[in-house]
Amino acid sequence: MTLAENLAPWASHAQASRGRLYSEPESKTRTCFQRDRDRIIHSAAFRRLEYKTQVFVNHEGDFFRTRLTHSLEVSQIARSVCRSLRLNEDLAEALALAHDLGHPPFGHAGEEALQEMMQPYDGFDHNAQSLRVITRLERRYADFDGLNLTWETLEGVVKHNGPLIGATLAGGKHAPLPAAIVDYSRDHDLMLDTHAGPEAQVAAMADDIAYNNHDIDDGLRAGLFTIADLAAVPLVGPVFAEVRAAYPRIDDSRLIHEAVRRIIGLMVGDLLAETGRRIAEVAPTSVADIRTAGAPVAGFSATMRDNDMALKAFLRQNMYRHYKLNRMTSKARRLVRDLFQLFVAEPECLPTDWRRRAGAPKSLQAARVVTDYIAGMTDRFAGDEYRRLFDVQTRAS
Template sequence: MAAAYASDPSASRGRLVQEEESAFRSCYQRDRDRIIHSSAFRRLKHKTQVFVEHEGDYYRTRLTHSIEVAQVARTISGALGLNEELTEAVALAHDLGHTPFGHTGEDALDALMAPFGGFDHNAQAVRIVTALERHYAGFDGLNLTWDTLEGLAKHNGPVTAPNDGNSSSGSLPWALAEYDRIHDLELGTHASAEAQVAALSDDIAYNNHDLHDGLRAGLFDEEEIAALPIVADCYREVDALYPGLDSYRRRHEALRRVFGIMVADVIEESRAVLAAGGFGSADQIRGAGRSVIRFSDGLRRDLDEIRRFLFNRMYRAPAVMAKRAEVTTVVEDLFPFFLREPGYLPGRWQAEVTRLAGDETGLARLVSDYISGMTDRFALDCHARWLGGPESCGPGC
């Protein structure tokens, strides 16, 4: 049974371009389906999570990460009586705006775009689903509901204040400001409970799978993570139940318990917060002035320690840092190349290049759109072909 504060598809604030509703799917289901069928969603399979996509078949990519986030989010959403379809739509789309090479690519592109308004992957996700996906006859983008767009824009909280250093522009990301001018997403409030669930599910997924991937990469060993809070108790439980278990099964059994502890904690803590708040509608959640989906204080402290471990031993590991430097150079080379030689953009982009003649900011944002949409392998291929000798490949190829 849906909770009083759940988002109701029959009460959705609708779409920017009005459409006839489906006879078989709710508006949130339709949003989810459009996201899954989008070009940007397919490209996530070749975009980095932590490791560059081609480094190993077993490491998470942005696509597998997004699917894992959606699975966790549906579980939590269902347990709290929220709308699972809206939660899933936000979860599946939350990383659509990521550049090639993950946060490394984003940092590089943000620095390059500093004179032109910066770059922010959350704002870029909104830009993709409202402008850059161009498959439908009646509109640009996917024409998602206001509710889903709101969730994409502010699942991590209100975004009207300077965005905490995530963009070198130090203000509202331009891509988000541009859309908000024509379709008010009420950026000063928190998002729905469903979007907040998607945000916490992102934390749960990456905290768990980065331990898996770091072990597989040999950046640390089981004895090291078995000393971490939460993880230590899970290893002890597995060892008591299955003495002598082989290493691969042992780590899986332990880390799936870590996963379960995080999910259970969010459900228990959020239930208490929601009950105490007496919320009677989704709009009351938005106006609460605080997040209502959260970890308990104790678990959050434990997760902070796990995050510090991952930062030092994985995200800043020498091998990872060497690759970060390499791929940063790729982005830093491609951006000025396309600014100087916009004829090398694909043919379907050339009408926009012509329209933007003399508009340096507009062209920079067009180049940013193109580079941010690249997969890891495509960015590496472009760099090798064009900057290894542009004469080997003609404009627009």
């Protein structure tokens, strides 16, 4: 039985794709979603993920996760879940590999700095930046800018966290839509008022599972907290205790790996059971029914959702707000702010190709071009660029 024959009726079927913005002949050997995945893997933005961090700055240690290793972990989880649910694992893989392409250097610190700097202009949103990367900034093909991915992949990148039209902020105010998403959707309607397809929803949950668990792993190995500190965390503490009881002489390194492996398994099992239950409740007959269901079909049970929130609270307090990370992220924010302010005020300092696009100093066009330039940097390149521009002892080449 082929993959297409095994898919559920409500999965995203490659032969029923809404296609690409620019018409192209179909591949003789790959489905359209497999082709999307391959284009993402071969992109410059994907290669740069190797030197972009999740939490730690790249030079802090080789064993901490990068955006690249995180994306691969998300892809593995998303594919496994989709296979069990009879969803399109090729589309899920493409979405998992593309979801972080718009993240700037230095993880959340870099993102916060760009959000602050772009606030007077048209804002910064990493999902919108991912869309810019795959529709405009990648310049590889003779006939178009971007990667010319399928509608389903673009929709999933933009809407994996839910509908964008009608989203509200605290106080009941409507969340403003990022300009990049509005501009693109004007020519290629991504149905911003509906949920994404089921594969995008699964990829978003896989992102959550991977992120939480590799932060447990990285935080323990970095010495930001201990195994004993995790004892009171629901789900996590009992799993560590269970492994310790089963293997009394196990060393901490193996204990961490075994416990994290089991936690991932429990979260994936819960996701499969709850998503299956929701799909049965919706009783969809097509992928359109998933998009218009009014709520996500992929998700945790109430109990696992509480566990997930408790773990996030622990990591926020004991890892993301640890003084060592605070010092590191403070430096990173200052670096990104300084680069932005200099380039916007003096766009003639940009490399030639970027300078041509920047326009007048301190203009919206300059701010957007500078943001694209900085967001595409790796941690290492951003540090080198900072030294070239601000250290008088460093050559400016």
